Amino acid sequence: MSANQPVLEIKNLKKYFEGNTDIVDMIMRREPSQIQAVDGVSMTLQENESVAVIGESGCGKSTLLRTLIGLHDISAGDIVYKGTPVSEFDKADWKEYRRNVQVIFQDPFNSLNPKMTVRESLAEPLDIHGIGNKEERVREVLEQVELQPAEKYLDRKPTNLSGGEKQRVSIGRALILDPDVILADEPVSMLDVSTQAAVLTKMKELINDFDVSMIYISHDLSTVSYIAETVKVMYLGRFVESARTKRLLEDPKHPYTEALVSAIPVPDPTYDRERTEMSGAPRDPIDIGEGCRFRDRCPEVIPPDDIEIDQQAYREIMSFREFLEREEVGLERIEKIVEVNERSALVDAVQREYFDHELTGKNESTLRSALTSLADGNEDLAIERLRERFESVCETTPPEVEAEPEWHVACHHHTEIDRTTVAGGGGTDATGDSGSDATGSVAHAEHQ
Amino acid sequence: MSEPLLEVDDLTVQYETDDGMLTATSNASFSISEGEFFGLAGESGSGKSTLAKAIIGGLDDNGQVSSGTITYRGEEIQDLSDKELSQRIRWKEISWIPQGAMSSLDPLQRVSEQALEIGNVHTDLPDEEIRDKLKETFDIVGLQESRIDDYPHQFSGGMQQRAIIALALFLEPELVIADEPTTALDVIMQDQIFTYLDRLKDELDISLLLITHDISVIFESCDSVAIMHASQIAERGTTDAVHANPRHPYAFMFKEAFPDIREPKRELEVIEGHPPELMGEVDFCSFADRCPWAAPECREGAPPTESVEDGDPSHVTACVRKEEAYEMYRSDASPIDDGSGAQSIAQMGEVD
Numbered sequence: 063m064s065a066n067q068p069v070l071e072i073k074n075l076k077k078y079f080e081g082n083t084d085i086v087d088m089i090m091r092r093e094p095s096q097i098q099a100v101d102g103v104s105m106t107l108q109e110n111e112s113v114a115v116i117g118e119s120g121c122g123k124s125t126l127l128r129t130l131i132g133l134h135d136i137s138a139g140d141i142v143y144k145g146t147p148v149s150e151f152d153k154a155d156w157k158e159y160r161r162n163v164q165v166i167f168q169d170p171f172n173s174l175n176p177k178m179t180v181r182e183s184l185a186e187p188l189d190i191h192g193i194g195n196k197e198e199r200v201r202e203v204l205e206q207v208e209l210q211p212a213e214k215y216l217d218r219k220p221t222n223l224s225g226g227e228k229q230r231v232s233i234g235r236a237l238i239l240d241p242d243v244i245l246a247d248e249p250v251s252m253l254d255v256s257t258q259a260a261v262l263t264k265m266k267e268l269i270n271d272f273d274v275s276m277i278y279i280s281h282d283l284s285t286v287s288y289i290a291e292t293v294k295v296m297y298l299g300r301f302v303e304s305a306r307t308k309r310l311l312e313d314p315k316h317p318y319t320e321a322l323v324s325a326i327p328v329p330d331p332t333y334d335r336e337r338t339e340m341s342g343a344p345r346d347p348i349d350i351g352e353g354c355r356f357r358d359r360c361p362e363v364i365p366p367d368d369i370e371i372d373q374q375a376y377r378e379i380m381s382f383r384e385f386l387e388r389e390e391v392g393l394e395r396i397e398k399i400v401e402v403n404e405r406s407a408l409v410d411a412v413q414r415e416y417f418d419h420e421l422t423g424k425n426e427s428t429l430r431s432a433l434t435s436l437a438d439g440n441e442d443l444a445i446e447r448l449r450e451r452f453e454s455v456c457e458t459t460p461p462e463v464e465a466e467p468e469w470h471v472a473c474h475h476h477t478e479i480d481r482t483t484v485a486g487g488g489g490t491d492a493t494g495d496s497g498s499d500a501t502g503s504v505a506h507a508e509h510q
Numbered sequence: 511m512s513e514p515l516l517e518v519d520d521l522t523v524q525y526e527t528d529d530g531m532l533t534a535t536s537n538a539s540f541s542i543s544e545g546e547f548f549g550l551a552g553e554s555g556s557g558k559s560t561l562a563k564a565i566i567g568g569l570d571d572n573g574q575v576s577s578g579t580i581t582y583r584g585e586e587i588q589d590l591s592d593k594e595l596s597q598r599i600r601w602k603e604i605s606w607i608p609q610g611a612m613s614s615l616d617p618l619q620r621v622s623e624q625a626l627e628i629g630n631v632h633t634d635l636p637d638e639e640i641r642d643k644l645k646e647t648f649d650i651v652g653l654q655e656s657r658i659d660d661y662p663h664q665f666s667g668g669m670q671q672r673a674i675i676a677l678a679l680f681l682e683p684e685l686v687i688a689d690e691p692t693t694a695l696d697v698i699m700q701d702q703i704f705t706y707l708d709r710l711k712d713e714l715d716i717s718l719l720l721i722t723h724d725i726s727v728i729f730e731s732c733d734s735v736a737i738m739h740a741s742q743i744a745e746r747g748t749t750d751a752v753h754a755n756p757r758h759p760y761a762f763m764f765k766e767a768f769p770d771i772r773e774p775k776r777e778l779e780v781i782e783g784h785p786p787e788l789m790g791e792v793d794f795c796s797f798a799d800r801c802p803w804a805a806p807e808c809r810e811g812a813p814p815t816e817s818v819e820d821g822d823p824s825h826v827t828a829c830v831r832k833e834e835a836y837e838m839y840r841s842d843a844s845p846i847d848d849g850s851g852a853q854s855i856a857q858m859g860e861v862d
Contacts, residue, residue, distance in 0.1 A: 118696040224784050254553045255723065255767050259778030281696060287774030311774055325701040327726035329768045331749040335730065337708070338701040341652075343668050392657075399656050415654060 067145055068106040069242050069275045070130075070163075075103045075139035077122075077129045081348060098347045099125040101299035102139070107243065112269050112276040114290035114307070116283055116322070120344055122299040123279045127247050130277070131165055132156065144242075161191050164236035168248040170228035174220040180204070180231055181216040187239050203234040206271075207264060226257035230264070237268060244269070244276045251282065262288045284326050287311065292468070295319045298347045298355040304470045315471040318356045345388075353457040354473065358384045363456050364474055375419035376452070379429065382416050383448045386441060391416075393436065409433045424451070514541040514581075515684055515717050516565070516604075521578035521588075523557070523564045529789060534560035536741040536792040537578070537812060542685065542734075547711060547718045549728030549749070551764070552738035555785040558721050559609070561738075562687050564588070565719075566604055567595045583684075601632040605678040607688040614674060615662040621673050622658040625680060633681060640680075647680040648673075650713060651706045668699050675706060685717045686710075693722065704731055726768055729753055734824065737761045740785035740796035747818065747825025755820045757832040760797045762839060795829070803835040 081095035099122045107113055117123045128134050130141060132148070141148045143159055151159065167173040174183055184200045193199070204212040207230040220228055229249060236244055249265065250258040266289050269276050278290050286293055287307050294304040295318065303316040314320045325338045342359050357363055358381065365376045385391045396411050412433050421429055428451045436444040461472045523535040534557040542548045550558045563569050565580055567590065580588040587599060600606075608614045616624055622641055629640035645655040651672040653665075662670055671691075678686055688707075692700035704727065710716045720732055728735050729749050736746035737760065745752060745761040756762035766779035783800045795801070798808040813828040829835060 256781035260780040284769040325697040326771050327730050329726040329729045331729045331753050337705045
């Protein structure tokens with residue numbers, strides 16, 4: 063391997079699943095909806111590097127891992143292993159790849175065969191790849207993962223091991239073929255906290271000792287500094303931010319990363335952490351378009367530059383249109399509550415239910431006319447009216463991924479033009495009321 | 511926050527098994543005042559869930575309170591029949607947010623129907639009043655009142671969780687027991703839930719018994735904490751005192767095992783082994799086999815619970831070597847930090 067060739071390169075990798083189709087869809091020949099589980103992910107993994115991919119459940123991190131080991135077909139893009147794309151692999155290449163790219167799974171309680179002793183579990187990969195000297199290698203690996211003395215563990219079955227011990231066996235099994243890459247999927251999340259630290263530390267040591275590279279997948283930002291130098295934050299199929307671990311924890315740039323870092327509890331009763339103000343949960347990544355993945359929850363979503371509007375009021379309008387588009391506005395329910403059978407009463411009721419912030423002028427009249435269309439049963443027109451005035455750059459254009467050495471962030475707030483403005487103007491702590499004003503002005507600056 | 515609402519005194523809970531009596535909780539004592547948020551922390555297998563179930567009479571069939579008392583508002587409730595507990599205590603006095611709450615709503619019933627069912631079992635209130643109470647509570651947990659007649663699938667995950675909290679609260683209980691309410695949730699969702707739990711404290715003056723393995727959320731949200739290890743309460747006191755002056759080896763090791771995002775390079779404590787299963791009387795310190803500072807006397811009798819004497823009268827610990835162990839821990843810890851430990855931390859976390 064040449065000095066600069068990465069072990070693993072992921073190039074604009076996409077993995078889409080087809081949504082459920084029923085018989086009506088088939089008769090109507092409708093295109094099945096696309097679940098964009100992994101949607102254009104790129105990264106490189108250098109020799110002896112460990113990179114963490116962090117995200118909440120449903121962000122696509124496990125799909126990414128399965129695609130990397132060939133359990134899913136690739137929808138688009140490619141994975142390049144030591145210079146050879148997997149799309150050009152033949153059978154022998156795949157076997158070689160699977161030998162060199164090993165996985166540690168989340169659940170040590172289910173990922174070991176309960177009928178096999180530790181010796182058998184560890185020897186199995188050696189058998190498959192026809193490697194001799196099994197007994198010696200098995201003992202060596204047990205020692206490396208600190209299950210000592212080996213005699214004590216060799217003939218045990220998984221039921222006679224604690225969670226931490228099982229996960230060490232899984233780590234041993236991943237290491238026994240001397241791989242180049244380890245893919246670890248939430249390796250410590252099932253373990254008690256008293257054991258987590260030990261397993262993480264051990265993994266980190268092994269990466270250093272064995273010249274292994276690792277992709278570490280987890281939902282937990284609080285322990286990531288113990289295992290990875292670089293973190294990539296994933297949201298709905300895309301990386302929204304990548305940075306050195308320390309930098310990302312100290313100075314998160316993307317609004318989603320900010321929320322994620324600030325939501326981590328701090329084990330100190332004297333420390334007054336502000337709770338998150340973000341509501342809701344990630345949407346489903348179905349037919350999600352090209353815009354920013356986080357736009358439907360982002361507290362700093364950018365209004366068009368020709369309108370003036372309070373950030374929180376704008377957020378409400380955006381959320382309401384999202385509800386409309388997903389057909390989640392409970393018009394009938396509201397109709398039931400408003401007993402007066404009048405259109406204006408219904409419009410008022412909908413506005414009361416979904417909007418807390420005052421609007422004025424053209425903003426107010428646009429909203430009212432949209433709500434009136436809605437009350438008339440014309441949802442599409444309502445959506446159209448709102449879209450016309452309020453559509454955000456965050457919806458229409460994929461945020462540029464700005465490249466600075468070792469820092470990428472996919473957010474319009476951080477595109478090149480206004481990076482200086484953001485750095486000086488509350489880009490890092492734009493969470494309070496004054497912050498959102500600052501953010502608004504940044505947004506205006508950006509479009510001039 | 512004055513007189514105790516709930517007092518657990520010297521409580522032992524055992525399960526009958528084929529191998530004999532398994533002791534899940536041994537001589538545990540603590541009390542919760544009105545309006546207090548109390549956290550019960552420990553690893554899996556520490557007996558914390560058993561303790562909570564014993565309070566509301568929800569032990570499995572083979573479980574029993576072998577000795578000790580549970581006093582609610584001055585009345586001993588550990589011997590009440592199931593019927594009495596249902597009529598007088600459960601839900602309107604002490605309610606419950608279950609573990610794995612996401613799957614505990616009935617998918618075939620509207621939330622309001624589930625509330626009526628609970629209300630009809632535990633109170634004599636008319637249906638209309640029950641619905642009104644549910645509406646009020648929906649508002650507190652940030653759900654629209656008009657949605658009480660929705661089915662669970664019409665809510666997102668976070669909203670379901672809030673609906674569960676609303677169901678635990680709508681009969682205005684004095685004490686809510688929450689068993690790992692946010693385990694398996696993502697951090698942002700967890701933070702949202704605690705936003706609403708915080709609000710209960712401010713708006714309803716409710717007491718909370720929070721059971722979790724995650725001491726971070728207890729330190730953030732609770733007034734007091736008890737740390738349990740294998741059936742015994744190792745240490746308890748206000749969160750401030752236990753955080754500042756932990757004395758039981760399990761307490762300070764457990765605390766130091768948690769990562770703190772403010773110190774991403776700090777070496778995390780590792781506690782070897784796991785809590786033992788204990789049969790019969792526990793007349794020794796259950797942590798002795800895992801404790802680096804264990805002495806012969808640790809196995810000669812259950813350690814007495816004694817004051818830590820740090821200015822917090824409620825701060826007590828059950829360790830016969832409490833001062834020595836802590837001293838040794840602190841003096842042991844520093845050379846490791848300066849030497850090999852620092853080196854390995856540098857390897858682990860150095861990013862620049």
